[in-house]
Amino acid sequence: MGGGTGLLTNPTRQLQANHTSQHPMKLRGFGLCLVGALMAGWLSGGVEPYQRCICIPPELGPNDSLPGLYPEEAIATQSDGLSPSPQFVSFQEGIRPSSAAHVPELATYLDQVQIGEPIWYRHLAVYPLFLERGVHLEGRWLTLDEAMRRGVLVVTEKDGGSVPVVWVENRSRDEYVFIMRGEILSGGKQTRTVRQDVILAPGQRVELDVFCVERGRWHGEEKFKPSYQMAPLAVKKRIAQGEGQQSIWESVRGLAGALQAATPSEDLAKALDAPHVRQDLDKVRKEIVPRIPARTMGFLFLQGRRPVGADMFGDAQIARELFPKLLDAYAVDCILLHKDIPGAERAGADREAIEFFKRIVRAGSQRARTPGSGAGIRTDALGLVGGGVSFGGTLVHYGVYVRHEPIVPLPGPKPMEGFRE
Numbered sequence: 164m165g166g167g168t169g170l171l172t173n174p175t176r177q178l179q180a181n182h183t184s185q186h187p188m189k190l191r192g193f194g195l196c197l198v199g200a201l202m203a204g205w206l207s208g209g210v211e212p213y214q215r216c217i218c219i220p221p222e223l224g225p226n227d228s229l230p231g232l233y234p235e236e237a238i239a240t241q242s243d244g245l246s247p248s249p250q251f252v253s254f255q256e257g258i259r260p261s262s263a264a265h266v267p268e269l270a271t272y273l274d275q276v277q278i279g280e281p282i283w284y285r286h287l288a289v290y291p292l293f294l295e296r297g298v299h300l301e302g303r304w305l306t307l308d309e310a311m312r313r314g315v316l317v318v319t320e321k322d323g324g325s326v327p328v329v330w331v332e333n334r335s336r337d338e339y340v341f342i343m344r345g346e347i348l349s350g351g352k353q354t355r356t357v358r359q360d361v362i363l364a365p366g367q368r369v370e371l372d373v374f375c376v377e378r379g380r381w382h383g384e385e386k387f388k389p390s391y392q393m394a395p396l397a398v399k400k401r402i403a404q405g406e407g408q409q410s411i412w413e414s415v416r417g418l419a420g421a422l423q424a425a426t427p428s429e430d431l432a433k434a435l436d437a438p439h440v441r442q443d444l445d446k447v448r449k450e451i452v453p454r455i456p457a458r459t460m461g462f463l464f465l466q467g468r469r470p471v472g473a474d475m476f477g478d479a480q481i482a483r484e485l486f487p488k489l490l491d492a493y494a495v496d497c498i499l500l501h502k503d504i505p506g507a508e509r510a511g512a513d514r515e516a517i518e519f520f521k522r523i524v525r526a527g528s529q530r531a532r533t534p535g536s537g538a539g540i541r542t543d544a545l546g547l548v549g550g551g552v553s554f555g556g557t558l559v560h561y562g563v564y565v566r567h568e569p570i571v572p573l574p575g576p577k578p579m580e581g582f583r584e
Contacts, residue, residue: 264527266540268553269561272298272475273524278463278516284450286504287497289490290516292461292475300477300557303338306484307357310340311389316363318387321370324352326408329387331371333363339536341481341559342371344550345399345492347432349390353377354432356394356411358402360552360560362537369534374402374411379428390432393488395495396472398431400564403548421500435491440499447494448487455486462486463519466497467504468512470519472549472564477557523547523563 262270272294279291310316315335321328329351333340342361347354354377361371376394394402398414412429419425424437434440460482461475474489476482526544533539537552542563549563 260521260524262524264525266528266530266538266553268538268556268558269528269540269551272477272558272561276461276475276520278520279456279459281465281512281516282451282454283509284447284494285498286467286501287447287451287494288465288467288509288512288516289451289455290463290465291456291459292463292473293456293458294460297460298477298557300559301555304478304481305335305338305340306481307340307342307346308389308391309484310335310338311387316340318348318351318371320351320385323385324381326353326375327372328370329355329373330368331361331363332368333365335365337365339364339554341552343393343485343560344402344562345394346488347376347390347392347394348373348387349392349432350384350387352383353380353428354390354430355387356398356402356431359531359533359539359550360537360562361533361535362552362554362559364536367535371534374408376411376415376431377428378412378415380430391488392432392435393492394431395435395492396564397496399492399562400548400566403550403562403564404566418495418500422495435495440495443499444491444494447498448490451490452487455483459483459486462489463516464493464497465512465516465519466501467508468515470515470522470565471497472562473519473523474560474562475551475558477553477559481559526563528561 259274262273265273275295277293277295279293281288281290283289305313305315307316310333311318315333315338317330317332317334319330319332321330329348331342340363342357342363344357344359346357348357353375355373356376358372358374361369363369376398393399395418397418398411401410401414415431415434416425416429419429419431419434422434422437422440424434424440426433435444458479460477460479461473462482463473464471472493476485522545523542526542526547528540528542528550531539531541531550533552537554537559539550539552540561541550542548546566547563548566549561551561552559
């Protein structure tokens with residue numbers, strides 16, 4: 164990798180180009196004054212230090228020049244009053260690979276990603292992702308949990324009950340609903356998890372592909388309710404890798420046993436809600452969630468220096484709402500199942516995060532099937548697997564994970580009569 168050249172970048176390159184070309188000397192002087200004032204404030208205890216942001220610039224042509232600093236835009240402002248804002252101080256870390264192998268909306272997204280300073284809890288590192296110019300997702304949007312809580316999204320069994328499919332209906336007149344792979348639906352005749360990202364337009368009703376994550380129950384009401392939970396990474400990976408229902412059941416059974424949270428019906432939602440599990444996950448949330456900067460659009464997750472996955476969103480509000488349960492999904496695998504691992508060696512983690520991002524860019528993506536109103540996205544290359552969905556030419560979500568080998572089924576009871584893939 165390259166490196167060594169100091170580089171201060173501006174999150175909005177267009178504004179930067181317009182202003183620096185008109186008043187270069189004035190901005191340079193103002194920038195020096197601003198930096199001096201901030202450093203003085205920092206040393207006196209009155210200003211937070213900069214948060215480093217790792218910038219991987221695109222390859223430069225022979226006539227191109229490195230961007231400069233536009234002071235008014237270099238410092239992020241607090242947008243929600245809930246989380247700290249990053250101070251963008253970036254440095255060149257090598258050349259960004261070409262994103263030409265990706266579908267256009269994902270390529271546009273990846274070309275402007277900046278990697279923020281990591282937030283650590285034990286051996287889990289979360290790298291916030293920011294966009295230099297941003298994207299504009301048209302319309303008003305709701306997440307699955309919020310839409311179900313408000314009664315806008317109705318989820319019911321199909322034809323009295325079919326294990327791999329449920330009905331989902333968006334009854335809103337003017338709001339889109341985003342449903343993310345791995346989100347858990349409680350109730351119905353058994354607890355389910357969603358197989359792929361889906362977008363429902365206002366008034367739209369579709370069949371939603373799901374997996375059963377409660378092997379021992381086949382009775383109950385027709386309607387589902389929000390669980391505010393997401394399947395752990397081990398389960399989500401097997402879904403993304405195209406494994407079948409039997410593999411999902413075995414994964415759920417193994418996780419519940421390892422967490423010492425097995426239930427009679429082998430219900431994943433209840434296992435994740437066991438008091439000791441919930442207590443451990445709440446500790447992770449308490450340490451990490453408040454430290455996520457405003458305007459965060461995605462996340463890279465590492466276990467120590469080992470990359471495990473990434474999730475990117477086309478809207479900061481959607482990212483903020485889904486992050487707590489997304490964090491739970493990674494924390495189960497990276498922390499709760501590895502409590503005996505000593506503190507992570509953090510040296511070199513930044514370099515691994517950069518290489519992981521470059522690997523994502525090189526892996527490419529293709530179109531994939533998805534019900535509803537979105538355009539599906541699929542990645543299966545370079546040891547990575549995952550995908551997402553876009554809408555109107557803008558990325559809504561893209562999640563990609565480091566592949567695991569298929570699990571070996573464990574011995575156990577046969578599924579109840581009536582279960583099928």
